Amino acid sequence: MIELGLPWVLATLPLPILAWRFLPRAKERRAGALRVPFFDEMIGSVRAGVLGRVKRFGAIAAMIGAWSAMVVAAAQPSWVGEPQSIPTQGRDLMLALDLSGSMAQQDFAVNDRPIDRLSIVKAVAKRFVEDREGDRLGLILFGSRAYLQTPLTTDRETVGQMLDEAELGLAGKETAIGDAIGLAVKRLGERTAEERVLVLLSDGASNAGVMDPIRAAEFARQAGIRIYTIGIGADTRAFGGLGLMSLGGGDSLDEETLRRVAETTGGNYFRATSTEGLIEVYRRIDELEPSEGRESHVRPMRALFHFPLGAAFVLSAMLVMAHVAGALGWNWTAGRGR
Known part of the structure; x- marks a missing residue:
């Protein structure tokens, strides 16, 4: 299909006719007249020379x-062709999930029924993973030590299955937040993607591992990795609520460290105290780091102006x-x- 980039230019087509019709004719300069007896023969010769090859109507x-x-x-x-789909580059996004013993606490609720922290986290995180079309996703599980459960992949189904298989105590009962960040920096640092993100969720304080969380966050900042931290656990003073702000939390949650880790890398810290609050946290992260790898369409175009x-x-x-x-x-x- 042929399209015009500036169709309004066609409005200038009648300009020569308008100029001929409305602009005043140039004044002729008349000098002294001389009668030429063979004037008709001369004009005929001129017409034969000038318009012999290109007649008047042909010239017009x-x-x-x-x-x-x-x-x-x-x-x-x-010329514009049919739409063609092309993949665009998405983000490298790593999830780090706390599997320490405190994640067994049943201080969340679904349909007014208590549910443990890990179960609700897995359900909400799995939905988050399903919506990250085009991104490369990975999963780190940490407790006393940090383990890479799923390398970065575009297979969202596999990441979801690995989330489902995560069990309490699989990585130990303590909390090695610094090691989890360090492992994420190592894996994400090997990539060349412009957007590299770590989403780390924990309900406690770093009390294991060899890497200090703040020091690990400095390494992440130098590698160009943003970290979003999520602190979970119902408010000891008021169960429920959206819980995007700090509400006091459990006694073991180290909100100050999680906040400093996020701020050091240019990310954000969120506090979730309920199921609805956790869903909202992941929605906010999805807005802050929109998936740019969704399939887009382009129409091939070829300029024809030279014809x-x-x-x-x-x-x-x-x-x-x-x-x-x-x-x-x-x-x-x-x-x-x-």
Whole structure:
């Protein structure tokens, strides 16, 4: 299909006619008159030289064609093909999930029924993973030590299955937040993606491992990795609520460290004290780090302006050559008459 980039330019097509119709004619300069007895024969000779090859109507048609072709070229015609899908580059996003013993506490609720922290976290995180179309996702599980459960992959189904298989105590009963960040930095640092993100969720304080969380966050910042931290656990003063702000939390939750880790890397810290609050946290992260790898469509385009432009050049060249040929014919005729 042919489209015009500047279709309004076509409105200039009648400009020559309007100029001929409404602009005043140039005044003729009249000098002294001289009667020439063979005037008719001279005019006939001139007409034969100038318009012999290109008749009057042919010259007018050539001028109209040249003008029209130039206007069409200025309108930027192009051929546009059918839409074609292309993949775009998404983010490298690593999830780090706390499997320490405190995740067994049943201080969340679904339909007014108590449920343990790990079960609700797995359900909400799995939904988050399913919506990250086009991103490369990975999963780190940490307790006393940190383990890479799933390397970065675009297979969201596999990441979801690994989440389902996560069990309490699988990585130990303590909490090695610094080691989890360090492992994520190592894996994400090997990638060349422009957007590299770690989402770390914990309900406690770092009390195991060899890496200090703040020091690990510095390494993440140097590697260009943003970290979003989530502290979970029902408020000891008021069960429920959205819980995006700090509400006091459990006694073991180290909110200050989680907040400093996020701020050091340019991320954000969130506090979730209920099921609805945790869902909202992941929704907020999805807004802050939108999936850019969703399939997009483009339509191939090829410019066609050179075709009418070339036609205008050819017609203009023909008119110029006809004019030059006429002038040379007049001079040759005049030379013979001497």
